[in-house]
Amino acid sequence: MRNPIHRFWEKVQIPFYGDFEEDCWIWVGTKTKIGNGYGILWLKDKMVLAHRFSWEIANGSIPLGKYVLHKCDNRSCANPYHLFLGTQVDNINDMVQKNRQSKGLNRRLETGGPKTSPNASKFKGVCWDKGTKKWRARILIDGKSKHLGLFMLEEEASEAYQEILKGITNGK
Numbered sequence: 001m002r003n004p005i006h007r008f009w010e011k012v013q014i015p016f017y018g019d020f021e022e023d024c025w026i027w028v029g030t031k032t033k034i035g036n037g038y039g040i041l042w043l044k045d046k047m048v049l050a051h052r053f054s055w056e057i058a059n060g061s062i063p064l065g066k067y068v069l070h071k072c073d074n075r076s077c078a079n080p081y082h083l084f085l086g087t088q089v090d091n092i093n094d095m096v097q098k099n100r101q102s103k104g105l106n107r108r109l110e111t112g113g114p115k116t117s118p119n120a121s122k123f124k125g126v127c128w129d130k131g132t133k134k135w136r137a138r139i140l141i142d143g144k145s146k147h148l149g150l151f152m153l154e155e156e157a158s159e160a161y162q163e164i165l166k167g168i169t170n171g172k
């Protein structure tokens, strides 16, 4: 079975132009009918919610009993910058929650990051995303930069880039 992180990012539409952090990244795969449109991804025989999966890619495992909530109120959005942890009864404007959220950010998995220049990678199409502390893959198609998602490992990001590149050279 293919790398679930690759399969996940293939179903997320990150805008070509515009702001990587500000804009919603829309899930274009299957969505829940009940609960109004949360993205779903099947991993083997397990169903995961897209926004929860995205949060875990960016931050590590979701603590037991915690919910991943949207700042943007857009349930099909999978932008990790728009997601935060809360309990079921938490309200978006709750100060207590803001506090918890920043604690959550501090618990982020440190995956190293570039040693030399701040955003550089040894792989083509890969750069470091400071906000999520993850590797970000991008490819230029017809002069437009297409985002391929965020990855814990530099190699994973590079694989995603190479896969798309192969698709383009085979397809055209």
Ligand SMILES: [Zn+2]
Residues within 6 Å of the ligand: 023, 024, 025, 072, 073, 074, 077, 078, 079, 082
């Ligand atoms: Zn959003």
